[in-house]
Amino acid sequence: MKLPSLQQLYYGFRNVIKRFPLPFIFAVAATCCWCYYIHVSDYRNYSEQHEDLKDQLIKAIAILNLALTLVLAIDLISERNRYPLKKKWLLRFGGLMISIILYFSLDPANYSADLYRIFLFAFAFHLLVAFAPFIGQEVINGFWQFNKALFIRFLTSALYSAVLYAGLAIALVAIDGLFNAGIKWQTYMTLFAMISAGFNTIFFLAGIPTDFKMLEEDHSYPKGLKIFAQFVLVPLVAIYLAILLVYEIKIAVLWELPKGLVSSLILGYAVFGILSLLLVYPVKETAGNSWIKLFSRFFYVMMIPLVVLLLLAVWKRVGHYGITESRYILTALALWLAGITLYFLFSKRQNIKVIPISLCIISIVATYGPQSAFSVSKYSQLGRLKRIMNSRKKDDLKEKPAVIRYLVYTHGLKTLQPFTKKDLSKLEEKIEGTNNYRYSKRMNKVDTALAIFRVKDEWGIETGLSITLQNDENQVLNIKGYDYLVELDGYPQEKTIPFYGTDLTTNKIRSKISLLINHQPALQIDLKEVFVQASKAYQKGNLKAADQQQKYLYPAKLMSVSKNINGYQYTIVVTSLQGTYYENDVHTDPWFETKSYLLIKKL
Structure with a gap:
């Protein structure tokens, strides 16, 4: 198939701007968002801020697609009914306002329900384009001919775009191979975005029929x-x-x-x-x-x-x-x-x-x-959860975590408010306000819900609340005033150190860090007790989020123990503590990941 000439492309480009100004702007904006998304998707720049930006860019691309199809349908209605320019722009403004409202009301990154809504709106608006010019018109042949033209134009646009991209991509490969240009994958993806979202869309818009009366008289059939x-x-x-x-x-x-x-x-x-x-x-x-x-x-x-x-x-x-x-x-x-x-x-x-x-x-x-898929589904699953919440049947125990996970993923943690006196909206806001990645936030919401309702997961293990505690005074260990420092191994291990005629033995066994002097117990910190108290404070919203990912500040005095023995002060300091809290305490001997030190000062 012969590719269009530059003159044809120019006239088509100019006609699209004149005939469909807003859809043209939306297509260009979506292309720019896609190109920028490719730029920020470099794994070397991966961070919470980049993840939020990527979510916003994906949502912007989706809403721009909705805006393009909605305003395109409005323009076709205006053309068919020959509305005056003022009325045409008023309708366009209405379509634009609907798109803006959707952008600020939908949050597909955090709620699956909004992702469904975007797909439903996209499906509806694309269908609207198919029949918009024929609303109130009893013309079946014109309707069929119009959609035939759209169908053929779509296939033609896809073919031209594929040929154009293949040709340019091969040219880039040749340049890279011949001149060692170091062309990165982002360049190929950016080219794909510009052709598929930009060229393809504008080329398609340029081929939309203009004479609706002639369509009704056209009886040609491929x-x-x-x-x-x-x-x-x-x-x-x-x-x-x-x-x-x-x-x-x-x-x-x-x-x-x-x-x-x-x-x-x-x-x-x-x-x-x-x-x-x-x-x-x-x-x-x-x-x-x-x-x-x-x-x-x-x-x-x-x-x-x-x-x-x-x-x-x-x-x-x-x-x-x-x-x-x-x-x-x-x-x-x-x-x-x-x-x-x-x-x-x-x-x-x-x-x-x-x-x-x-x-x-x-x-x-x-x-x-109230008749929507999301309202009906939410109330159906809430009713199901209410029915099985206090049941001890084996099948119901297996279903409970799945229902809770669905409701949290799709509608948010606050949806479960009827089942508890805890302020779930406040807890959800707190989780959203952390520096965690989106996946971690969603898992934290689910873990919080399962912990509050004391529900075991699908594998029969009670799901706990996973957090990391950071010593609020020793994020960088402060050794001022101490004479000696011994780094304690984070894994279970017993280590004996000769110290001026005394044997110091440090021992980490699951949830306890112990110090033995001449093989006699001298000092001990129970990590489980520290973590349980900290997790309860977290659930009440009393922990302050640290700057680092998934960490919360905890008072230094609660993460250290000291004792004076034989003219020396021995202090065990825990600077970081990571683990999972089980409200029912079914795991009697949990394992924690820690960073801890033994500090010694001569008195």
């Missing part, structure tokens, strides 16, 4: 689409159907509930079948294409038992484990398929616009409100 549907999609549909029919027979014979995998097969059958019918829609009435009507009727008739099977599969999962976002979406798709099947079996209109419009509405409805 033979390639018919061939693709007839010899690729229809055979795939037949394969999926054959597998599903054999599986239904197995269910009927063995009288067992369907497995979860069957949902994917049914959705695959539905997607390929509906797509093949959409691709051949304009020629279904032409001579020689009677197979299309037969296939359409057969496809939707076979959807009836498959939808029943899909609903049974969903009901099996929901009945055992309650509703989650994925099960909500699967249920919504099953009900949508049932409605679409009945519509195309019994409706005389056969309006294919119903497909994208209904899917768009369902996606929007699932994002916010």
Whole structure:
């Protein structure tokens, strides 16, 4: 395929800026964010600040994608209805404000629910572009021709972008090999970002049809689409159907509930079948294409038992484990398929616009409100947790940590407030305010919840609260006034040191550090007791976060012990203590990672 000339690219570029100014700006902004993300992703610059910046850049790219598709749909509506410039910009401003609100209200890095919301909005807004110019218009052929043009333009843009990137990447490899230029991987990724997010998007926008009236009068049909549907999609549909029919027979014979995998097969059958019918829609009435009507009727008739099977599969999962976002979406798709099947079996209109419009509405409805996927899922899992919280059944004990982990990951620690008098919002804010990495923060939230509710994890081990304590006066060991220093090994080990005719023996056994003088006990610090008291202070929010990752300051006097013996002062100082606190204390002899020293002063 011939690549576009520079003149064509220039005119297309200028036309996009004039016709779609805001989508053009969003495409450029997304490209810049992606390039900057590549720059800060260098592992040598890895830090908490870089992780937060990367999260913000990823969110910015996602929201810019939403803004581009939403404002593009608004521009297409304005073009089709020939709105005046003032009204057009007012609508664009409305789309921009919606995008800004989404940016500040969504936090996909910390809450899985917001990640689902972004995907649902993206799906809905892309569907909106497909039918936006035809809202209120009874023009089916124009709608099909418009989406055909978008589909072909998308494939063309992808092909041109792939060829352009491959050519430029090979040129960079040649330069690097011939001139030892030292081109880094970031250069290749930046080039990929500029072509895929910048060139590809702008090239696609330049090919969006402008004359909607002419689309309705256009009855051209690419033979390639018919061939693709007839010899690729229809055979795939037949394969999926054959597998599903054999599986239904197995269910009927063995009288067992369907497995979860069957949902994917049914959705695959539905997607390929509906797509093949959409691709051949304009020629279904032409001579020689009677197979299309037969296939359409057969496809939707076979959807009836498959939808029943899909609903049974969903009901099996929901009945055992309650509703989650994925099960909500699967249920919504099953009900949508049932409605679409009945519509195309019994409706005389056969309006294919119903497909994208209904899917768009369902996606929007699932994002916010009491009927949304997230509200329904949250209350379903809270109800499930309430039902099993005080249960001692084996299955319930196994389910509790999974439910708690889901609620914390998806909706936050504060979601569990009905089950405790502790201020979980305050605890969550404290964890968010630490210098820990995002993964550590999420794990801390889960560990805190499991510790508060005294729940064991899936492996039958009580999940504790992991923190690191730093001596607030000895982050750098202060040896002023002491005459001798002995570094104590952090691993279990007994070590004897001759000291002016005296044998000093230091011993670390799991949770205790001991000093023996002439093999007689002289001094001891119990690390377990220190850690238990510190962990309780942490849960009450009384520990101050240190500057270093995952560390909290703890009073020096509580991390050291001293004793005067035979004219010498012996002091054991713990400068760093890391471990896990188990509220039920089922681990009677825990192991701690420590940095500790023996200081000696002659009196």
